[in-house]
Amino acid sequence: MCATEETPRDSPELLLGLPDPDRSSSASDKIPTSISFMRRTTIFLGSVVFLLTLVATAQENRSEIGLQGTGFFTKNSSGNGTAYSATETGCFLSTYRYHLNRWMSAEAAYGYDLSSQKYLLSSSAFRIQSGIHQATGSLVMNLPSRPSSRFSPYFLAGGGALVFEPSGNQLNTLSGAQTQAKGVFVYGVGVNYTIRKGLSLRAEYRGLVYGTPDFGFGGLSTNSVTHTAQPSVGLTFRF
Numbered sequence: 001m002c003a004t005e006e007t008p009r010d011s012p013e014l015l016l017g018l019p020d021p022d023r024s025s026s027a028s029d030k031i032p033t034s035i036s037f038m039r040r041t042t043i044f045l046g047s048v049v050f051l052l053t054l055v056a057t058a059q060e061n062r063s064e065i066g067l068q069g070t071g072f073f074t075k076n077s078s079g080n081g082t083a084y085s086a087t088e089t090g091c092f093l094s095t096y097r098y099h100l101n102r103w104m105s106a107e108a109a110y111g112y113d114l115s116s117q118k119y120l121l122s123s124s125a126f127r128i129q130s131g132i133h134q135a136t137g138s139l140v141m142n143l144p145s146r147p148s149s150r151f152s153p154y155f156l157a158g159g160g161a162l163v164f165e166p167s168g169n170q171l172n173t174l175s176g177a178q179t180q181a182k183g184v185f186v187y188g189v190g191v192n193y194t195i196r197k198g199l200s201l202r203a204e205y206r207g208l209v210y211g212t213p214d215f216g217f218g219g220l221s222t223n224s225v226t227h228t229a230q231p232s233v234g235l236t237f238r239f
Contacts, residue, residue: 010111014127015209024063033050042096045220064105066202068234072113072132075229081223083120084212086228089113093206093232105140109146109186111230114167117213123222128177128215129169134208136186157187157205164213178216185209198238206230 062179070093074086095112111134119126138158145152163186166177190204210230212218 014082022083022208032059035117061198062099062237064095064238066093066095066097066234066236068093068095068202068232070111070113070230070232072115073229074130075116075227077222077224077226079224081122081232082220084220084222084224084226085118085120087116087118089115091118091133093227093234097237103142103155105142107138107140107158109136109138109160110134116171117164117215125219126173128172128174129167130164130213130215131167133163133165134160134184135163137183138186138188152194152200153189153190154191155187155189159183159185162208162210164215174215174217176216180213180215181209182213192236200236202232202234202236204232206232 045050061176069090071088073088076085078084089112091113091117093109094110095107095109097105097107113132113134114129115131116127117130119128131217136158137160138156140154140156143153161181163179163181164181166172186206186208188206190202192200192202194200206228206229209225210227210228211226212222214222
């Protein structure tokens with residue numbers, strides 16, 4: 001009797017359409033390795049994107065704050081038979097700038113000075129000491145300069161208000177003076193000198209144009225416009 005060749009039988013898994021465990025073992029061994037590689041790649045790429053975002057944000061440095069000591073010198077004016085003048089004084093000016101781009105910034109400023117407003121009429125003279133609150137918003141244009149230069153010149157223009165608040169000083173010759181706000185136009189030029197990255201020395205001149213205050217007394221009204229020169233020096237920090 002001749003020996004007959006045995007026909008291989010398919011496994012139950014193949015008959016049911018399931019993968020053969022013996023044939024799929026090598027592929028299943030590769031799956032965890034592929035998942036691990038993809039996970040490491042994703043984490044690496046995510047870390048690179050995060051670091052690049054931090055670097056880009058740090059390089060922008062759009063915000064800048066400043067604190068300056070100022071002078072406050074007001075021009076004499078007259079009208080309606082009344083001469084107006086103010087004592088020379090000085091105090092501080094604080095600013096916040098947001099750099100929209102390389103050439104342009106938006107600025108908000110607050111300043112304070114204490115000065116005596118003096119009025120000379122034909123028959124008498126009056127004096128009212130007041131704190132002067134300055135609140136303005138301006139557009140700042142940064143002028144071109146060499147990339148290697150430490151100097152950054154600029155000019156600005158804007159508007160806001162001056163609030164004259166009587167101090168109640170005993171030297172005041174009028175009682176019942178009221179707090180009064182006057183609209184103001186502000187213009188100025190200045191320069192920042194870089195001391196180190198983010199820190200600069202600022203020298204600036206501002207001009208304030210506004211109507212003379214009368215503190216609610218019609219007899220002190222000049223119906224005229226005066227000008228205050230406000231030079232200042234201070235420090236700025238950009239972040």
